[in-house]
Amino acid sequence: xxxxxxxxxxxxxxxxxxxxxxxxxxxxxxxxxxxxxxxxxxxxxxxxxxxxxxxxxxxxxxxxxxxxxxxxxxxxxxxxxxxxxxxxxxxxxxxxxxxxxxxxxxxxxxxxxxxxxxxxxxxxxxxxxxxxxxxxxxxxxxxxxxxxxxxxxxxxxxxxxxxxxxxxxxxxxxxxxxxxxxxxxxxxxxxxxxxxxxxxxxxxxxxxxxxxxxxxxxxxxxxxxxxxxxxxxxxxxxxxxxxxxxxxxxxxxxxxxxxxxxxxxxxxxxxxxxxxxxxxxxxxxxxxxxxxxxxxxxxxxxxxxxxxxxxxxxxxxxxxxxxxxxxxxxxxxxxxxxxxxxxxxxxxxxxxxxxxxxxxxxxxxxxxxxxxxxxxxxxxxxxxxxxxx
Numbered sequence: 001x002x003x004x005x006x007x008x009x010x011x012x013x014x015x016x017x018x019x020x021x022x023x024x025x026x027x028x029x030x031x032x033x034x035x036x037x038x039x040x041x042x043x044x045x046x047x048x049x050x051x052x053x054x055x056x057x058x059x060x061x062x063x064x065x066x067x068x069x070x071x072x073x074x075x076x077x078x079x080x081x082x083x084x085x086x087x088x089x090x091x092x093x094x095x096x097x098x099x100x101x102x103x104x105x106x107x108x109x110x111x112x113x114x115x116x117x118x119x120x121x122x123x124x125x126x127x128x129x130x131x132x133x134x135x136x137x138x139x140x141x142x143x144x145x146x147x148x149x150x151x152x153x154x155x156x157x158x159x160x161x162x163x164x165x166x167x168x169x170x171x172x173x174x175x176x177x178x179x180x181x182x183x184x185x186x187x188x189x190x191x192x193x194x195x196x197x198x199x200x201x202x203x204x205x206x207x208x209x210x211x212x213x214x215x216x217x218x219x220x221x222x223x224x225x226x227x228x229x230x231x232x233x234x235x236x237x238x239x240x241x242x243x244x245x246x247x248x249x250x251x252x253x254x255x256x257x258x259x260x261x262x263x264x265x266x267x268x269x270x271x272x273x274x275x276x277x278x279x280x281x282x283x284x285x286x287x288x289x290x291x292x293x294x295x296x297x298x299x300x301x302x303x304x305x306x307x308x309x310x311x312x313x314x315x316x317x318x319x320x321x322x323x324x325x326x327x328x329x330x331x332x333x334x335x336x337x338x339x340x341x342x343x344x345x346x347x348x349x350x351x352x353x354x355x356x357x358x359x360x361x362x363x364x365x366x367x368x369x370x371x372x373x374x375x376x377x378x379x380x381x382x383x384x385x386x387x388x389x
Contacts, residue, residue: 006302007350008373014299017366021345022358025285026351029269029344030054036257036272037346050265050346056115057348061355068359073367076360077307080133083304084155087126090119093161107249108166120163120171121349125357127159127175128182128314131251135186136307137215149192152183170337181317184311220334236261241274241282241331248278265346270330285344286327293320293368299361304370312364315357325388 037050066378100107106261109116134152137257143149156179221231240256257264274282288368296316303309326341328334342354
């Protein structure tokens with residue numbers, strides 16, 4: 001066995017590291033959700049009400065992880081069209097009167113039995129599966145413009161449009177970024193990407209700036225470093241991060257959650273981590289996501305086939321970019337938009353989909369382990385037969 005030869009244990013090690021990182025982030029998230037929401041939860045008569053809901057969703061998410069990890073991931077390649085129809089059906093239905101629920105002038109949720117489901121979260125995984133399946137059918141290392149590139153771009157663009165009119169430009173932008181990354185990984189040529197950008201970006205910017213006043217207001221507040229309007233979010237987030245110093249004020253001791261920092265338990269939970277756990281805590285979270293991305297990309301290299309590689313790449317990209325976007329918002333590097341921190345922020349749909357996505361990675365790693373073990377056995381068998389003779 002050569003020094004660079006891949007052993008069957010490598011996918012198992014990657015799987016263990018991925019799961020360990022995810023469970024660590026999820027556990028830390030439970031602590032931060034309780035710390036950041038306990039004061040707000042007192043309005044419901046119980047300081048642990050948000051934590052209790054998060055634990056309920058965590059149980060569902062872990063079940064989803066278990067199911068997806070036990071199913072052969074190749075089945076998803078055959079189910080991409082029904083999954084895509086479900087995604088579009090949900091994105092359309094959420095805008096229908098009497099079906100979707102309007103909160104803060106946005107139709108983003110279905111509510112039933114005291115629980116909320118956000119279809120755009122389901123769309124993330126559904127679209128990654130569909131894109132991977134469509135791109136995996138490529139007959140060569142380069143994508144055909146009409147047979148592969150254009151269908152993928154149109155499908156994702158339509159989904160982005162439905163998400164954007166909820167309105168949820170943050171998630172729409174995330175879907176666009178994931179699409180671009182997967183097209184590059186799938187073999188798209190530079191002229192195809194430039195053509196897509198020149199056709200899609202100008203109308204998106206025009207519609208966003210002229211038809212949705214809150215978007216231009218957010219951009220203006222962010223650019224001018226305003227401390228009013230939507231600029232207040234960014235300002236208070238920086239205050240919370242800076243006040244934590246190196247080691248933080250201690251869990252439960254931060255003042256940002258006392259209604260100073262909006263959405264402290266969801267979009268800005270990273271700021272609470274900075275205030276209560278300090279620079280050490282935020283660097284730990286950054287390192288955990290960096291490690292997740294690193295191990296996920298190692299799995300991409302070991303995937304048994306093109307579909308598995310593209311699917312793993314799409315999932316890792318989706319989770320990694322979402323974490324980057326969230327932290328960029330919290331630190332004021334980009335204008336504020338509603339993007340949660342994966343595994344950490346309060347939110348049922350996002351947590352369940354993220355854990356189910358990790359289950360798909362586990363399934364890919366198991367298939368990779370079996371393939372490598374079989375290849376190793378086939379290479380060693382002739383030598384064993386010669387020894388027996």
